[in-house]
Amino acid sequence: MSASPTDVTDVTDRQPSAWAPLRSAAFRSLWLAVLASNIGTWMQTVGAQWLLVDAPGAATLVSLVQTASMLPVLMLALPAGALADTFDRRRLLIAVQCFLAAVGVLLTVLTAAGRMPPALLLTLTFGLGVGQALTLPAWQAVIPELVPRSQLVSASALGSISVNLARSVGPAVAGVLVAQAGVAVVFAVNAVSFAIFAVTLVRWRPARREQDAAPERFTAALRAGGRYVRHSPVVRRILLRAALFVVPGSALWALLPLVASRRLGLGAGGYGVLLGALGVGAVAGALVLPRVRRVLSSNHLLLLAGLLYAVVLATLALVPVPAVAVVALVPAGLAWMTVLSSVNAAMQLFLPGWVRARGLSVYQMVFAGGQALGAVAWGALGEFTGLVGALTVAAALMAVGALSVLLWPLRETRGVDRDPAVYWPEPHLTLEPPARGGPVLVTVSYTVRPERQAEFVEAMRAVGRSRRRTGAMRWGLFRAGERADGFVEVYQVPTWEEHLRQHGGRLTGADRVVEERARALAEDDVRVNHLLPAEPE
Template identity: 65%
Template sequence: MTAPASTWSPLRIGVFRVLWLAVLGSQVGTWMQTVGAQWLLVDRPGAAALVALVQTAGTLPVVLLALPAGVLADSLDRRRLLIWVQLFMLAIGVLLTGLTMTGQMTPPLLLALTFGLGCGMAMTNPTYQALIPELVPRAQLPSAAALGSVSVNLARAVGPAVAGVLIAHTGVAAVFGINSATFLIFAVVLFFWRRHPEPDGMLPEPFLAALRAGGRYVRHSPTLRRFLFRIELFVLPAVALWALLPVLASQRLHMGAGGYGLLLAALGVGAVGGAVVLPKLREALSDNRMLGIGSATYALALAVVALVREPAVVVAALVPAGFAWIAVLSNANAGLQLFLPNWVRARGLGMYQSAFFGGQALGAFCWGLLAQRAGLVPALLVAAAMTAAGAATIPLWPLIDTRHLDREPATFWPEPRLAVEPDRFAGPVVVEVTYVIAPENEPAFLAAADALRRTRMRTGAVQWGLFRAGEVAGEMLEVYVVPTWDEHLRQHAGRLTGADQEIDLRVQALSERPPTVVHLLPARPR
């Protein structure tokens, strides 16, 4: 058996290493900005709700823009898109810095500009993650995903600590200024990187068509839907710790800005430790066992943090909480990176980001309100109970195992041979596939047809049906509708995977003769 790749092995690849370091710097700046924004509000009336709203303002745009961002990342040059997004975030960062220096920053304006930075983050995350499979071999994707979590949690450890020192000595404006500089550095690194994507011979998808295609893929992929559901069940209660940690540090533990940085550093240390051993954990544990153990550990840590007032004990409890956080989320991210085919990867990752950050935005808001009305300790205890309850549902709604699936692109359909030249964007197009099924093979054929239906619908079909020919015994007609001829050509040229091919071949093997295919085109132009 091949030994699992080391967590650090992707860093041996020069391009990945430089981009990873640039992203790390940007994430450190983002956490510094978050701490600075929260600390500006921690002494205001209604601080618990206002502080939690900083996280909501930063993450809500991901919910709103995740799928459109994925569409753009799947359709445009990802490098150029990232450069323009960093310049947009740089402009907002400069404005934040200037207003704070001049004393003109108000809570509504701070939340609005944080929302603007969140819009940039919504565009950055799925675009950068969709680039990673171009940078590292497929076998190293789990390690690259773990390194992504390492960078996030290193940023959580370093960013708040640096921010605490700067806030104490120079003020919040310096924190915002450094965050702005990280966007500029990331843009410069991207500018000097010369990306050489493999041409696929296809024109970029029209935006609305690509948006609908991404939505269809999610709708007809039970595996992806289950991933998103499990992420929500974990993140909604788990985010209470992150959202309420500033209030915990300030009002319950009386630790100040530096103490808040220490608490975040403890979470970061646990998360980095988890990332180091994650490849071995993936070898030893199934995805569901990792999810269950991680959720139970996190719930226990939440309960300890809620009930104990001794700072040293709270710091110690936050280390396994960080470990559990990364074990659950980094493993889910790695699983999605391996599962999603290239043509829809950014859109699928955008939906993951929507679930992840949407859960954080909604959860942070709700836990802030609950802490404001019922108190900090009851809110954290309720979050611990909900996290444990989510773990208890794993036997009912487990993650679907995808490690054995072949997700490499597969071009196995023959090129359509038509007597007419169709308009590429004309539609709808009806595809008829005729099978001849012996009576003894009919139960197996009907059973396999459901998997075939999902394959067609994921890759472009908007309607699908299976019919029995009334005049010819044993003849079965599969009929599906694709919006345009262009969409059907994309099914031929890049949307199908090795797993789709296995399903198709299994169905074809049940036919007495090779299936015949007829394409029905619009009789009149639209």
């Protein structure tokens, strides 16, 4: 499918109330459980960072907490997405929450015993990050099973509210607990939050999903997910916008503990207040954003939010006054939520069901990778130039990234059909290949009048992207040397099984539109051939 302005559903379209998905009991209970887990995660992050504030090389070590949390998502996101698209998502989520609870208990016990050196703390934090990497794509892919498509944008907004409400409550509670009871208690609460999510998942009884007769193999699923993202210009643009915001934006999260302790002279409680201000701004933004979207496009929102975030970074660098910092962090939370909820909703709405978890896992990879690698860079820059220099550079990069929306905007998107469309005729072959036999070469012959040929070639470029997204390793369009009006489309699929998946559900209504547009320019004598390997298996 081409990357025209009509390729995805516009997230600025009018949507149901942000609270509508909560009318579903299943979504409501799971959303509350995820909220509890998010609160625990933010408490754990604050506790881990505060343990390292007074350690030698604190700027690097504190930023490495964020890196240890996010790096597993960068490393494991696509495999996690393939697992979530291949196996039962509920059972996968339950197993992962049990693992996370076990790691949380170990953190609690060792910290209470005074046996938590920085290296071990970062290692166990990395273990929690592994669990989160496995959780994120599975949970994101479950959401369309809980609410109707018309409520997906609202569900995405509620996801942002959950994350940012946790960001508001978790750090504030953690700051109080660290000051009054110690870091071990914070880690214990985090372990309990994972257990709550696991119990809620056990109690949830989803409707049985239709399964493919032969589920995708893991390695094939990985390759298919990578092909889809690589050949989808719309998805690549969404990922670019996310990266241009997250990389400079991560400076705030990586350096805020040091800003609190060194620039503002605050303790653990004060750091919690700063994070709470960010969370309050994000929650407030989630509530007013639906109204703002009615008057501003997604690209205008990205531009304004990026510039606002840049101003906040510059303010923290230049004005070391606690009251000013608290006030400035409220709009920073609003800007953070605006950008990430916009790009996340665009991904949710654009991705077809068969590859949704894998596509969202790539988004999580960009998001987490930007934070993880950005945190290391900002921590190192903070050691070299000081906090003021690092924050000033981050502010400048954020402003440049925001202005780049004028060159690389999100695609304007208007209601294209993303539902599965089974419209290819079933292939009837004399030689029936084995399911995993291949590769399979498919040729499609067209007859096109000379006056239509230029338009036909242009239309077939969109068809080629569709073929590659849904399974083709290679694609090409050729002229028939013996006929002035002859064209031959050729594409190679790795296995017969992969080609049957194209026939049986990978194509969407939007793919059908671009294919029909091309075929309307050709004569009716379209011929399809399937070429199989000559060597026996």
